[in-house]
Each structure stands twice: as structure tokens, then as C-alpha cells.
Amino acid sequence: MSLTAERVRADEADILLAMARDFHLEDGHALTEAGEQAIRLVAAGEPLAPTFFLRQDSEVIGYFVLTLGYSPENGGTDGFIDDIFLRPAWRGQGLGKAALQLAITEARQAGIGVLLLEVEAHNNRAYRLYEQAGFTDTKRRLLRMVL
Numbered sequence: 101m102s103l104t105a106e107r108v109r110a111d112e113a114d115i116l117l118a119m120a121r122d123f124h125l126e127d128g129h130a131l132t133e134a135g136e137q138a139i140r141l142v143a144a145g146e147p148l149a150p151t152f153f154l155r156q157d158s159e160v161i162g163y164f165v166l167t168l169g170y171s172p173e174n175g176g177t178d179g180f181i182d183d184i185f186l187r188p189a190w191r192g193q194g195l196g197k198a199a200l201q202l203a204i205t206e207a208r209q210a211g212i213g214v215l216l217l218e219v220e221a222h223n224n225r226a227y228r229l230y231e232q233a234g235f236t237d238t239k240r241r242l243l244r245m246v247l
Contacts, residue, residue: 105206107152107153108153110145112160119185119187123185156190161186161190161195162186162190163184163185164206165183176213177210178214179216180215181207200229200233215235
């Protein structure tokens with residue numbers, strides 16, 4: 101009984117969308133219509149955002165999205181864990197750590213040299229998990245502009 105990561109298929113878009121809605125609501129940022137469309141695109145195989153279901157045996161218990169970018173500062177191809185989510189019933193069992201390691205493995209296999217992520221300021225539990233996995237605080241602020 102081990103956790104695995106498998107690419108999401110187009111016919112699984114509704115499962116992914118339901119989990120993405122839960123994740124974004126939980127984080128206090130409801131998924132917008134544009135966000136829902138983006139989730140359908142990643143399920144269909146968007147090459148800049150490989151997306152994986154986390155499966156415990158055959159049951160889908162979560163997902164993660166890697167987004168690919170390029171940064172001279174980061175030495176070329178970099179990536180961002182845009183979403184990483186475990187259904188609440190599966191938390192507190194060490195599966196978050198295993199899920200993160202699977203995301204890191206997939207990032208390496210995709211040729212990503214530097215992996216980034218963001219965490220809500222109030223989510224100290226996730227922050228500690230990321231630090232323990234080797235992520236470091238950049239001491240920078242992430243800003244955004246909707247175009």
C-alpha cells in the first residue's frame with residue numbers, strides 16, 4: 101500500500117476539478133471560472149503544467165500541478181508546485197511528505213533545476229513540511245498582476 105503519482109487523463113477532468121475546488125476553497129481563494137478552465141486544460145495535457153493524481157492503491161486521494169518556467173537566475177528551467185492537495189481524510193498519516201517527494205521526483209524527471217512553491221502565511225504545518233523537505237525561504241515577496 102504505497103502512494104503513487106500518475107498523470108491525470110482528460111477523462112478524469114471532473115475528478116480533478118472537484119478536488120481543485122475543494123483545495124482553493126480551503127485556502128480561501130475560490131476557484132474562478134478562468135481557474136476552472138485552466139484545470140480542464142491541464143487535465144487535457146497542457147505541456148507547461150503536468151498534473152498528477154496521488155493514488156493510494158487505486159483510490160485518488162489528492163493531486164499536484166507542476167508548472168514549467170525558465171529563469172536565468174535559476175540556471176534555466178525552473179518549476180513551481182502550483183497546487184498540492186490531499187483530501188482531508190488522508191492527512192496526518194505522513195502522506196503529505198510522500199506526496200511532496202513524488203512531486204520533487206516528477207520535477208527532476210521533467211528537467212526542472214529549481215523548484216518553487218508558495219504557502220499561505222497561516223499554514224505553518226505545510227511550511228514546516230516544505231522546510232523539512234529542503235525548501236528554503238527566499239526572503240522575497242511574491243506579487244501578482246492579472247492581465
